[in-house]
Amino acid sequence: MDKNLLQxxxxxxxxxxxIVLCTTPLGAEYIGKVFPDIKQYQLYYGMITFFMLVGIWECIRIMKFGKGWERFAVxxxxxxVFYLFSKRYFMQGFSYNFNLSEFLALFLIVIAAVTLFRFKDELYFESGKLIFTVIYVPLTFGxxxxxxxFSAEGYFxxxxxxxxxxxxxxxxFAYFSGRLFGKHKMAPKISPKKTWEGFAGGVILTLILGFFIEKYYxxxxxxxxxxxxxxSVFAPLGDLVESQLKRNFGVKDSGNIIPGHGGILDRLDSFIICAPVVYLYFILENII
Structure with missing residues (x-):
């Protein structure tokens, strides 16, 4: 077997x-046998906090922060910002109404993505790097x-x-659909392997998987x-956002914390965008 493939x-x-240990009751049960005082919600919070901190460091590396105060302030x-979200969202449920702060936070994420693609010169300033990093990492993980x-016992x-x-x-699904049917490139300069046929296959097959999740859970x-x-719509967008970020600053991988896969931002680029979108959907579904 190829050494890189094995890695x-x-x-x-x-x-x-x-992911399994920190996001499922089964994982929490196994952890609890070794560390009985650790609760599932603590595992999840710890995982997200770790991902967030590594993501910030990777952003500093990708965007090549200088030695000004912004590097030390980020x-x-x-x-x-992450603390404010922790205090507001973590274990709070959806009993409150959707208000201006959520709209503003989601709007900032959209503005950051638009800036990345359309006004990238703004990100070469140290202040721009600071603002983008704070929006792109702790805001989304928040x-x-x-x-x-969550349940009263701390399980979720x-x-x-x-x-x-x-x-x-x-x-x-998108990868294999693209390999089989892909002809028309989505964004050849940013992600040459992505095709519209792969995107369509990803949407259809993910919808089918969603149907079975809805049925059995x-x-x-x-x-x-x-x-x-x-x-299926926003996961490819998350990948394009991170690819464009690396392309703007001439970086291949966000890091090497996961050997053979790159950094945390490389692995969680889709999650970073999907989490706020799905959160918004849950809020709206709860209100309606």
């Missing part, structure tokens, strides 16, 4: 294992804290795990055919 398989296995500012539905349902399943599946929040559609 990818091993590191991919451990990455998937971390981590404390990001931690403060929304992810509000996705699970499988929304986050199923979101990862849909993202992984959507990516695989009716306790989950929302309609998972809708979630599947949202993931």
């Amino acid at each position: 990818r398989l091993i590191s991919g296995f451990f990455y998937g294992l971390v 981590i404390p500012v990001s931690m403060y 929304f992810a804290l509000g996705l699970p539905e 349902s499988l929304e986050v795990f199923m979101l990862f399943v849909l993202i992984w599946s959507s990516d695989s 009716p306790e989950l929040r929302g309609n998972w055919m809708v979630v599947g559609f949202l993931v």
Whole structure:
């Protein structure tokens, strides 16, 4: 077996294992046998916080922060923003109304993506790098804290795990559909391998998977055919955003924390965009 392939398989296995341990009751049960005082919600919060911190460091590396005050301010500012989201969303459920702060946060994510593609020169300023990093990493991961539905005992349902399943599946479906039928490139300068045929195949097959999740896991929040559609549309966008970020600054990988796969931002580029979108859907579904 090719050494690089073996490395990818091993590191991919451990990455998937971390997701399972930190987002499912089964994982929490196994962790609890070794560390009985650790609760599932602590595992999930710790995982998201770790991903967020590594993501910030990778952004500093990708965007080549200088030695000005922005480089030293980005981590404390990001931690403060993440803390505000933790306080507001984590284990709070969906009993409150959707208000201006959520609209503003989601609008900022859209503005950051538009700036990345249309006004990239703004990101060469140190202040632009700081603002983009704070929006792209802690703001998006902050929304992810509000996705699970917690019980009084600290356990939560499988929304986050199923979101990862849909993202992984959507990516695989699009890849194989593109290999079989792909002719028309989506964004040849940013991601040459993506095709419209692959995108269409990813949408259709992810919708089908969403149907089965909805059928066999009716306790989950929302309609998972809708979630599947949202993931199939926004997961490729998340990949394009991260690819454009690396392209703007001439970087191949965001990092090497996952050998053979790159960095956290490389692995979670789709999750970063899908988490706020799915959170918005859950909120709207709850209100309506």
